[in-house]
């Protein structure tokens with residue numbers, strides 16, 4: 304297994320010995336994970352293996368039953384980290400369902416975290432910042448005044464991404480960002496993530512079932528299974544990993560199709 308420990312300073316996220324359980328059901332046991340600064344890590348695993356639970360624990364949205372989590376060098380489980388909101392200030396999250404406020408316009412949605420953390424700024428400056436993020440997410444100016452219900456699924460994802468980028472985070476968490484998009488929309492969204500990662504130096508924690516996303520934009524892939532991280536390595540190494548789920552996933556019909564598409568592009 305190649306989760307060779309990078310220097311602690313190079314790590315954006317460092318998880319050790321994580322345990323998450325719901326009553327009798329143990330979701331994670333002795334789970335270790337390193338995410339390097341500036342990389343896009345794809346987090347994959349069968350349904351119910353605990354990808355979202357892991358993301359929520361790293362974000363401080365749920366209390367694990369054991370282990371340690373460091374985010375950007377800060378002990379994420381400490382009272383100090385919680386009280387200072389340092390992790391919240393440095394992370395942006397795109398949840399699986401987008402989770403926009405339906406009664407607010409896109410610009411108002413993107414302004415919510417700005418108002419919460421930089422409430423002293425004049426309203427027109429907050430609006431300008433929100434519009435900048437909306438453009439960065441690849442939406443036109445006119446999207447700002449629209450309600451989420453007036454947007455297509457792909458545009459809603461972009462609006463949610465604009466909100467995730469509102470505070471200029473160093474770390475971006477994406478939970479199945481291309482789910483529900485058609486292949487062309489999904490590829491365009493992948494391109495956008497890659498472009499933003501390069502331009503802004505973001506570290507991206509990306510939960511996905513989308514093999515095309517893994518092949519096109521991820522630097523490393525972490526596979527969750529048997530309650531832990533089975534392997535965390537570049538894709539070529541993960542593909543060769545001797546585990547039934549990994550072999551089925553990467554060498555089944557969909558995996559072969561994604562590999563063939565990649566080979567054609569290269």
Ligand SMILES: Nc1ncnc2c1ncn2[C@@H]1O[C@H](COP(=O)(O)OP(=O)(O)OP(=O)(O)O)[C@@H](O)[C@H]1O
Pocket residue numbers: 325330348349350351352353354355356357
């Ligand atoms: N709040 C909760 N209460 C009880 N059980 C939970 C809760 N949240 C998650 N679980 C359980 O934890 C397990 C992991 O859930 P999680 O949503 O993290 O899976 P996942 O890997 O993200 O799955 P998928 O790929 O289907 O989205 C599941 O069995 C789920 O039922």
